[in-house]
Amino acid sequence: MNRFGQHLRLSGTPPRLFVSAVALGVAFVSQGGFISSSLAAEQPAAVDGARISAADQEPGNWMSHGRTYDEQRFSPLKKINDNNVSGLGLAWSYKLDIDRGVEATPIVVDGVMYTTGPFSVVYALDARNGKLLWKYDPHSDRSRAGEACCDAVNRGVAVWDGKVFVGVLDGRLEAIDAKTGQKVWSVDTRTSPDRSITITGAPRVVKGKVIIGNGGAEYGVRGYITAYDANTGKQDWRFFTVPGDPKLPPENKAMEIASKTWFGDKFVEQGGGGTVWDSMSYDPKLNLLYIGVGNASSWNPRLRSEGKGDNLFLSSIVAINPDNGEYVWHYQTTPGDAWDFTATAHIMLADLKIDGKMRQVLMQSPKNGFFYVIDRKTGELLSAKNIVPINWATGVDMKTGRPIVDEKAAVYWRDPEKKALLVQPAFWGAHDWQPMSYNPQTGLVYIPAHIMSALYQDVDGQPPRKKFKSMYQLQVNTGMMPEDPDGLRKLADTWTGKLIAWDPLKQEARWEVPYSTIFNGGTLSTAGNLLFEGTADGRVVAYSADKGKVLWEQPANTGVMAGPVTYEVDGEQYVTFMAGWGGAFSTFAGALSLRAGVKPNAQVLTYKLGGTAKLPDLKYKYADRKVDPPAFTGTTEQVDKGRALFNGHCDTCHGINAISGGVLPDLRMLSKENHQMFLGIVYGGRVNDGMPSFAEELKPDEVELVHQYIIKRANDLKKEMASAKTAATQ
Numbered sequence: 072m073n074r075f076g077q078h079l080r081l082s083g084t085p086p087r088l089f090v091s092a093v094a095l096g097v098a099f100v101s102q103g104g105f106i107s108s109s110l111a112a113e114q115p116a117a118v119d120g121a122r123i124s125a126a127d128q129e130p131g132n133w134m135s136h137g138r139t140y141d142e143q144r145f146s147p148l149k150k151i152n153d154n155n156v157s158g159l160g161l162a163w164s165y166k167l168d169i170d171r172g173v174e175a176t177p178i179v180v181d182g183v184m185y186t187t188g189p190f191s192v193v194y195a196l197d198a199r200n201g202k203l204l205w206k207y208d209p210h211s212d213r214s215r216a217g218e219a220c221c222d223a224v225n226r227g228v229a230v231w232d233g234k235v236f237v238g239v240l241d242g243r244l245e246a247i248d249a250k251t252g253q254k255v256w257s258v259d260t261r262t263s264p265d266r267s268i269t270i271t272g273a274p275r276v277v278k279g280k281v282i283i284g285n286g287g288a289e290y291g292v293r294g295y296i297t298a299y300d301a302n303t304g305k306q307d308w309r310f311f312t313v314p315g316d317p318k319l320p321p322e323n324k325a326m327e328i329a330s331k332t333w334f335g336d337k338f339v340e341q342g343g344g345g346t347v348w349d350s351m352s353y354d355p356k357l358n359l360l361y362i363g364v365g366n367a368s369s370w371n372p373r374l375r376s377e378g379k380g381d382n383l384f385l386s387s388i389v390a391i392n393p394d395n396g397e398y399v400w401h402y403q404t405t406p407g408d409a410w411d412f413t414a415t416a417h418i419m420l421a422d423l424k425i426d427g428k429m430r431q432v433l434m435q436s437p438k439n440g441f442f443y444v445i446d447r448k449t450g451e452l453l454s455a456k457n458i459v460p461i462n463w464a465t466g467v468d469m470k471t472g473r474p475i476v477d478e479k480a481a482v483y484w485r486d487p488e489k490k491a492l493l494v495q496p497a498f499w500g501a502h503d504w505q506p507m508s509y510n511p512q513t514g515l516v517y518i519p520a521h522i523m524s525a526l527y528q529d530v531d532g533q534p535p536r537k538k539f540k541s542m543y544q545l546q547v548n549t550g551m552m553p554e555d556p557d558g559l560r561k562l563a564d565t566w567t568g569k570l571i572a573w574d575p576l577k578q579e580a581r582w583e584v585p586y587s588t589i590f591n592g593g594t595l596s597t598a599g600n601l602l603f604e605g606t607a608d609g610r611v612v613a614y615s616a617d618k619g620k621v622l623w624e625q626p627a628n629t630g631v632m633a634g635p636v637t638y639e640v641d642g643e644q645y646v647t648f649m650a651g652w653g654g655a656f657s658t659f660a661g662a663l664s665l666r667a668g669v670k671p672n673a674q675v676l677t678y679k680l681g682g683t684a685k686l687p688d689l690k691y692k693y694a695d696r697k698v699d700p701p702a703f704t705g706t707t708e709q710v711d712k713g714r715a716l717f718n719g720h721c722d723t724c725h726g727i728n729a730i731s732g733g734v735l736p737d738l739r740m741l742s743k744e745n746h747q748m749f750l751g752i753v754y755g756g757r758v759n760d761g762m763p764s765f766a767e768e769l770k771p772d773e774v775e776l777v778h779q780y781i782i783k784r785a786n787d788l789k790k791e792m793a794s795a796k797t798a799a800t801q
Contacts (some may be wrong), residue, residue: 116180116230116249120278124355131639133179136227136273137506138636141420142352144508145596146637150644151680152599156613156623160682162645163201167673168192170692171734172632172653175227176273176506176593177675178235179638179647185249186649187225188673190216190761191239191270195252199640201677205252212241216761217541217724218267220289221655222734223761226349226504226633227273229281231301236281238270244283244299256304260285266292266342267540272349277360277393280307284347288368291536291544294345296362298396308396312345312364312384313338325398329383334376340536341375341544344368345385349415349504352433353393357448360393361420361433365413369546371529372409373484381406386414388435388443390450400450405439406473409484409547410463410527411498412439417506417593419516420447423576434575436507436518438500439474441467444575456578458502458571459522462495483527483547490528491548497525498549499589499656506593506634510602513616515572515581517602521589523566526551541763542720552662554728554784556791563588563663570594570604572619582619588666590656592648593634605631605648607667611676628689629672630657647677653734661726661733671734693733696740698792700785713780716773720765729784735760739785749778 118134126132126139130147137144151159167173167188177186184198193207216223219240229236234255235247246255260283261268267290274283280298288294294312299305314321314330316339321327333343350363364387372378386405391398405412414437423432423444433447440461444453455467463481464474476482483492505519528548536544553559568586573579592605601622602614607630613623630652637646651673657664670691705713718727724735731737745752753774756764769777 114233115183116185116233116235118180118230119232120355132181133177133636133638134230135178136176136229136275137352137419140353140355142417143419143421143511144506144594144634145510147598148637148639148644149597149599150639151597151601151637151646153601153615153622155680156599156601158680159613159623159625159646159678160680161625161684161686162677162679162682163684164677164687165194165196165201165203165675166687167194167651167675169223170651170671170673172222172224172657172671173649173651173673174224174271174504174633174654175649176634177636177647177649178228178230179636180230182640184647185228185230185235186675187227187237188651189223189225189653191225191237193228193235193237193247195235195249196675198638198645199643201675207247207252207254209237209239209243209245211239213761214756214758214763215241215267215269217763218290219269219271219286220543220723221271222653222658224271224654226271229274229276231276231279231281234301236274236276236301238272238274238283240269240271242268242270242285244270244274244281244304246281246301246304258299258304258306260297262293262295266290268292275351275353276301277353280393282351282360282393284349284362286346286348288342288344288346288366289543289545290540291342291368292346293343294347294365296347298393310391310396310398312347312389313343313382315339323398325384328398332381332383334379338375342368347415350418352418352420354420354431354447357431358393359399359447360391361418361447362389362391363413363415363418363435363437364389365415366411367408369544370409370411371484371546372407373529374546376407378484382408386412386437386439388414388418388433388445390447402443402445402450402452402472404435404437404441404443410481410494412500413437416500416502416504419507419509421509421511425453425576434509434516436502436516436573438496438503439463440496440501441474442516442518442573442575442578454578458518458573458580459520460495461501484529486529489531491526491551492528493524494527495524496521497523499523503590505591505632508594508596508602508634510596510616512598512600513596514574514576515616516575517594517596517604518571518573519591519593519604520569520571521566522568523589525549537768541723542768543723550659550727552660552727554787559662563666566663566666568607570614570619572602584614584619588664590630590632590654590664590667592631595635595637595646597637603635603637603646605633605635605650607632607652607669609667609669611635611648611650611678626686627676628686629674630667630669643679645677645679647675650674650676657732657734658724659722659727662728662730664732665730693736693740696737698740698785698789699743700739700741700782700789701743701746703779703782703786705779705783709776709779710783713776713778713783716769716777717780720769721777724762729781738781739788741781741785746782750774753777
């Protein structure tokens with residue numbers, strides 16, 4: 072028995088934990104050196120800042136969200152390379168508990184993989200074979216799942232000094248013992264329980280501080296990011312991203328700067344937005360933490376800030392001193408954001424030779440369509456160019472650093488006729504949260520890009536903020552879609568994706584790979600001249616990093632959105648994809664997401680050279696549902712009112728116009744029993760599935776209007792299916 076086993080028996084650890092923990096007591100060898108069995112056994116996840124900073128010295132591990140503090144997502148491993156990648160086979164797979172969106176980046180340290188699934192469940196797996204070592208369920212309050220704009224997703228954990236840190240969907244940050252999977256501490260990060268504050272992002276740990284932001288701008292919150300002591304969970308500092316009540320003095324220098332760019336006081340009730348729900352990176356030499364700030368709350372500048380002002384620090388990159396949370400500099404990608412053009416996309420750091428001089432730069436490709444190269448010490452804009460066609464701006468003024476907005480194409484809130492304007496890109500942007508990667512050998516950044524547009528329309532008057540929190544509070548009409556199949560197909564044809572290999576020096580694409588739809592996966596590049604990516608249509612692919620040639624491809628039995636990782640244990644290199652279709656695209660825009668042709672199937676897929684494991688069969692939860700609606704007895708007026716109520720209360724989960732993307736139930740396929748119990752379901756909720764009660768928001772007659780609309784849409788679907796069947800037999 073090894074020392075760890077003796078310790079566990081003496082301390083009375085339960086047998087299940089004993090077996091799981093003993094599995095950690097093995098020797099691990101990487102290109103960077105030897106990790107002794109006693110060190111790995113006595114303190115799993117023994118990570119600190121020095122170790123992350125020197126990550127290239129032990130490339131077999133993936134110790135931080137982007138592998139290194141610079142978040143380049145480039146691995147020096149090259150045992151798997153462009154000459155042998157065709158020999159990759161499945162080494163092992165692990166089925167996650169809940170089949171909803173999977174967006175996590177796994178952390179792999181000394182042979183153990185730490186990752187998350189839907190509703191923030193944490194898994195520790197043996198990285199060699201996928202054996203479960205322990206599982207931690209934080210029991211996220213599922214009645215609040217409707218307050219998370221984009222499914223019950225989680226983007227992963229951080230590890231530090233023997234602990235695993237996870238942000239929980241309901242707003243908690245928790246520390247877990249990496250040996251046992253037991254909770255060490257928990258803190259509620261919310262500033263107010265009356266606001267829809269959630270967490271979907273992965274924490275980062277800098278200098279012993281666990282740093283986490285929050286989501287909820289679509290529901291009316293004030294954005295901030297907070298640092299907590301890794302040992303105790305005690306709050307160290309908090310940085311607000313937008314000002315508070317203008318009647319009160321600004322809290323600090325940052326809020327003094329920001330408050331001068333907001334007008335009126337409506338934004339206080341609306342929240343202001345600016346949530347830091349995803350990206351961060353850190354430069355240890357400059358001691359600067361870089362955060363990406365999100366969109367406004369509400370989206371409409373006229374109703375938010377009297378149609379005036381830059382509204383700092385919305386849609387900005389902000390540099391912060393991680394020691395005290397003090398503001399250092401900012402660059403705003405979209406002043407006065409009106410389109411959900413968040414700057415929360417992946418931020419990466421690199422040193423580039425520009426005009427003959429080495430520059431310390433920061434690179435980001437946010438939703439607004441531009442690719443930015445910025446001096447990370449000063450915030451000076453060095454270059455900016457759009458990566459896909461856009462119409463909201465004609466370029467970026469290099470003297471001011473500001474986008475040149477096309478007033479006629481995009482400024483919907485000043486249109487006296489309140490016309491709907493078609494803006495490109497739209498709310499999921501030219502690039503969303505899916506991480507890009509940078510390969511210093513090719514000099515290219517690999518971007519999972521979107522090509523999409525949507526209508527934006529000013530609303531008449533100022534809608535009051537709803538007390539019921541599971542509703543978008545955008546104060547803009549957007550996301551309008553036709554109900555008829557032909558109209559939907561034409562719209563879906565305009566929502567495509569591509570993988571872009573972008574030259575940040577020349578600000579141009581080196582090569583591209585087209586995809587049939589948006590929401591393809593994040594990317595990973597390696598020293599083996601490889602670029603890995605999963606796709607929305609259910610594949611895992613390896614390209615040559617220099618030319619974009621497909622070198623390897625296998626099915627994933629679901630859509631893949633997350634960024635893959637590679638690691639090494641016992642001299643064997645592995646590549647892992649977190650697979651599982653879900654997220655905002657497949658829920659809110661379910662009708663368009665059907666183009667991907669996949670179902671939810673949350674799983675970990677790990678490959679190695681010569682792997683022979685079999686991909687498990689897909690077992691779809693709603694496969695047996697049929698279209699068998701009652702007769703429609705409503706009126707045209709009831710349908711119109713029911714459509715408005717449905718698209719105001721139900722579409723965020725069940726899809727615009729009641730067309731589900733398949734992750735959550737398609738209400739057009741309700742059973743006879745559920746039709747009979749419709750009011751009870753709406754008022755009682757389905758908490759285990761994340762559906763809250765709507766009793767405080769919808770009156771019984773309004774519920775009946777929603778029901779009539781669903782019955783109408785179910786009968787429409789029944790007719791469509793019958794017509795398709797007839798056409799197929801002719």
